Amino acid sequence: MGLLSIIRKIKRKEKEMRILMVGLDNSGKTTIVMKINGEDTSVISPTLGFNIKTISYQKYTLNIWDVGGQRTIRSYWRNYFEQTDGLVWVVDSSDLRRLDDCKMELDNLLKEERLSGASLLILANKQDIKGALTPAEIAKVLNLEAMDKTRHWKIVGCSAYTGEGLLEGFDWLVQDVASRIYMLD
Amino acid sequence: MEERPDPNLPAKTLDHDADLQKKHQAMLDRLSTRHHARLDNSLARRSDSTNSSEATSSFLSRFSESKQSIDSQLADSRLIAQSDPSRLKTHFANISSSISDLEKLVAESSYFLPSYEVRSSLKTISDLKQNLEILNSELIPKRKFSFKNKATTKKELPKEPEPEPVKSDAVSVTNFKIPNSPGFRNKTNKTLIQKFKGTEVGEFTLSNLDSCEVRLIGCCNAVFMNRLKDCKVYLGPVIGSILIEEVEGCVFVLASHQIRIHLAKRSDFYLRLRSRPIIEDSNVVRFAPYCLDYEGIEMDLEKAGLSEETGNWGNVDDFKWLRAVQSPNWCVLPGNERVGKVRVEDFESGNEVADYRLFD
Numbered sequence: 001m002g003l004l005s006i007i008r009k010i011k012r013k014e015k016e017m018r019i020l021m022v023g024l025d026n027s028g029k030t031t032i033v034m035k036i037n038g039e040d041t042s043v044i045s046p047t048l049g050f051n052i053k054t055i056s057y058q059k060y061t062l063n064i065w066d067v068g069g070q071r072t073i074r075s076y077w078r079n080y081f082e083q084t085d086g087l088v089w090v091v092d093s094s095d096l097r098r099l100d101d102c103k104m105e106l107d108n109l110l111k112e113e114r115l116s117g118a119s120l121l122i123l124a125n126k127q128d129i130k131g132a133l134t135p136a137e138i139a140k141v142l143n144l145e146a147m148d149k150t151r152h153w154k155i156v157g158c159s160a161y162t163g164e165g166l167l168e169g170f171d172w173l174v175q176d177v178a179s180r181i182y183m184l185d
Numbered sequence: 186m187e188e189r190p191d192p193n194l195p196a197k198t199l200d201h202d203a204d205l206q207k208k209h210q211a212m213l214d215r216l217s218t219r220h221h222a223r224l225d226n227s228l229a230r231r232s233d234s235t236n237s238s239e240a241t242s243s244f245l246s247r248f249s250e251s252k253q254s255i256d257s258q259l260a261d262s263r264l265i266a267q268s269d270p271s272r273l274k275t276h277f278a279n280i281s282s283s284i285s286d287l288e289k290l291v292a293e294s295s296y297f298l299p300s301y302e303v304r305s306s307l308k309t310i311s312d313l314k315q316n317l318e319i320l321n322s323e324l325i326p327k328r329k330f331s332f333k334n335k336a337t338t339k340k341e342l343p344k345e346p347e348p349e350p351v352k353s354d355a356v357s358v359t360n361f362k363i364p365n366s367p368g369f370r371n372k373t374n375k376t377l378i379q380k381f382k383g384t385e386v387g388e389f390t391l392s393n394l395d396s397c398e399v400r401l402i403g404c405c406n407a408v409f410m411n412r413l414k415d416c417k418v419y420l421g422p423v424i425g426s427i428l429i430e431e432v433e434g435c436v437f438v439l440a441s442h443q444i445r446i447h448l449a450k451r452s453d454f455y456l457r458l459r460s461r462p463i464i465e466d467s468n469v470v471r472f473a474p475y476c477l478d479y480e481g482i483e484m485d486l487e488k489a490g491l492s493e494e495t496g497n498w499g500n501v502d503d504f505k506w507l508r509a510v511q512s513p514n515w516c517v518l519p520g521n522e523r524v525g526k527v528r529v530e531d532f533e534s535g536n537e538v539a540d541y542r543l544f545d
Contacts, residue, residue, distance in 0.1 A: 002300050026428050026445055042490055045460035046445055048502050070465055071447070072504040094388045094407055095428070096363050129406045129425070130387025131366045141363065149281035150288070150314065161425070180292065 015060045017177050018083050020118070022109065023090035024102050025069035028125040031160040032090060033066045036170065041160065046070065050080070060174055074105065081114040085177045086121065088169075091142075093124045093132035093157070099141050106142060110151070119176040120153040121169050128159040152176050241302065244294045248306055251287050252313070255280060259316055266324045277321055284313050366390050366409075372397050381405050381421070391418065400529045404485045408441070419477055419529050422457075422489035438477045438527055440491050446470065453518055455527075456498040457491050464515055465504040471518040474498050478528045 021029045031041045033053050047068035055062045065080050067073075089106055092098075109115065122144070124135040133141070135157040147153060154172050158165030258280050265272055291298075291306045298306075368390030369377045374397065379389070381403030388407040391399055398417045401408070408423050411430040420427075423441035433450040440457040449467040456462055457475035464470060474494060486492045499517055506512035 004300070008296075026426055026443070042442065043459045044443070046443060046463045046502070048463070048504065048507075070445070070463070070504045072465055094366070095409065096366055097390070097392075097409060097411065099363060126407070126425075132387065133363070149278065150285050 015182065017060055017062050017085045017174065017181075019062050019064045019086040019088060019173070020080055020084045020115075021064060021066045021088045021090060022077055023069055023088075024092065024095075024098060024105065025071070026095065027069060027090040027092040027102075028160045029066050029069060029088075029090045032088075032123065032125065032158070032166060033064055035160050035163050036166055049073070057170065057174055060178065062174070077109070078112070081112055084115055084118045085181060086173045087115055087118040088173065089120065089122045091122065091124050091138055092126050093134075093138055094126045094129040096133070099133075099138075103142050110147065116151075117180075119173055119180070120151055121173040122153065122155040123165070123169055124155060124157045125160055127157045127165065128161050152180075240294070240297055241299065244290070244298060245302065247290065248287065248309075251283065251290070252309060255283050255287070255313055258283070259313075259320060262320050262324060270324075273324055277317065277325070280317055284310060284317065287313075368392060368409075369394060369397075369399060376400075378402070391416075402479055402529065404488050419527060421477070421479070421482065422485050422491050424489045436524070438475060440475050440477070440486065440489065442490070454498075455518075455524075457486075457494060458497040459490060459495060461497055461500045461502050463502045463504060467503075467505075468514045470515045472498050472501060472515060473518040473523050476524065476526050478526050479530065 021033060023029055025046065030044050030047050030051060033051065034041045034044060037053055037055055047066065050065060050067040053062075053064045053066065055064060067077055067080055087109075089109070091102055095102075110120075122138070122142070124133070124138040126132050127134075135155045139145070139155050144153065144155060154169070154176075156165050156169035156172070158169060160166065258276070262273065262276060262280075265276055288310050291303065291310065295303050366388055369379070370390070370392045372393075373395040375394075377394075377397055377399045379399075379401050381389075381401065386403070386405040388409060389401065389405050391408070391410040391413060393412045394414070394416050396415045397413075398419075400419045401421055403421050404424055405421075406423070407425040408420065408427045410418070410428070410432065413432040413435050415434040416432075417436045419438045420440065423439070425441065426443040426445070427439055427441045428445050428447075429437075429449060430447045432446075432448070432452055435449075435452045436455075437452065438455040442459045444454075444456065444458055444462045446454070446462065446464045446467055449464065449470050451469045453471045453473065454462070455473045455476050462472070475498070483492065501512070501515050503512035503514050506514060
């Protein structure tokens with residue numbers, strides 16, 4: 001039995017999933033993770049480096065890697081790509097000026113071979129803010145329809161501030177990952 | 186003393202014996218069932234292993250069958266492209282879905298397949314995908330207006346008659362026109378006043394301002410600033426975050442949950458924050474505590490959760506200076522150089538209507 005298959009079996013038993021959260025700075029990645037975990041979201045500083053949260057979600061254990069989005073540290077994202085089961089791309093739907101930056105960074109990310117098998121959840125965050133683009137509009141701007149046909153993806157509108165939409169998004173992501181890597185269930 | 190036979194004793198021993206025998210029997214039964222179970226198990230295991238080699242061969246035949254059918258579909262593409270190009274798209278979609286079915290088959294079977302088979306079938310799949318990709322780009326002309334194209338067209342026209350218009354907030358990416366958000370844009374030497382009322386205030390943008398004074402009174406959810414030069418910016422509390430990019434020679438008086446400062450030069454920031462301010466690619470920026478006052482500011486501060494001084498204004502993280510020693514890019518503004526309390530009025534007599542309507 002190879003090492004890889006042993007690791008796979010162990011992972012299968014413990015029902016672990018590795019989720020990577022990325023997106024531009026100020027998109028709300030850390031707030032989303034804290035909100036899901038039921039923590040206080042009112043005093044979050046911009047992430048210098050990364051946070052790891054282990055959360056039990058349904059019958060799975062999610063290891064969520066929340067990586068800072070400032071331009072200086074985006075080049076370190078690649079250090080977290082290995083073994084990623086689910087990718088969450090967070091968009092600040094009210095930051096209209098930087099949507100082209102957002103599209104460019106996402107396109108770069110999706111070219112990455114190590115992420116090619118990961119399910120992609122796009123969270124159109126900050127829907128509570130008046131003037132924010134709807135998920136459908138964000139999908140158009142990011143040109144999601146043109147994505148590689150083999151990628152499993154979904155876009156969900158949410159507000160990390162109110163919590164709306166977060167569960168819908170993560171439910172989909174966890175189900176999708178589970179149906180791929182826990183075939184025997 | 187004579188032995189006194191107890192009439193109950195023999196009966197008791199008998200009972201006892203019967204008990205023991207029962208237990209003994211039960212134990213024997215248990216052992217034998219366990220033995221059988223073990224035998225069954227090992228038989229099952231043995232048949233399992235034969236199963237798995239059978240499964241492997243059946244997988245391989247299924248795999249090669251679907252591979253052949255995908256190959257022939259791929260080969261058909263050129264014919265279709267000549268006879269009926271409109272069908273190409275669905276044709277490619279079909280192929281792509283059969284490839285992903287095949288991929289699924291491999292994933293399902295990966296737990297019993299020898300690793301060599303897994304690898305070689307994954308390789309085959311990626312080859313198929315590549316072939317599909319190549320055919321797709323060959324036979325279907327690219328229609329999307331991609332990001333890269335946009336950049337190059339810009340470069341092709343560097344010498345426009347008028348100076349290149351400063352990058353507007355309304356960028357059109359692909360085929361979608363992004364609307365402008367409320368805000369003040371492209372102004373020089375103006376006093377710009379905005380009052381936020383009620384709860385229906387979203388984000389606000391300050392962009393391309395030169396030598397202006399901006400007063401935003403009341404609470405809003407988010408503020409974006411970019412390209413400000415020699416401006417004074419006084420902001421009521423922001424519930425969410427403030428994002429600042431490319432500012433020079435400015436004074437900011439700001440309160441919010443978070444603030445991110447990029448590409449700032451020679452600017453002073455008077456802040457009250459619920460988290461640590463960050464700077465990136467900035468230099469000669471100085472920090473001091475918030476000092477704004479207007480009628481009703483106490484209520485607004487409370488609404489934004491900022492009624493207390495947090496001391497965070499001095500906890501600056503410099504993303505371009507990740508070391509323990511103080512960053513050379515920022516410092517605390519010395520007390521004798523700070524402005525005192527800044528008192529701004531709701532409006533200046535006369536221009537109230539014009540300024541209010543900018544947002545409503």
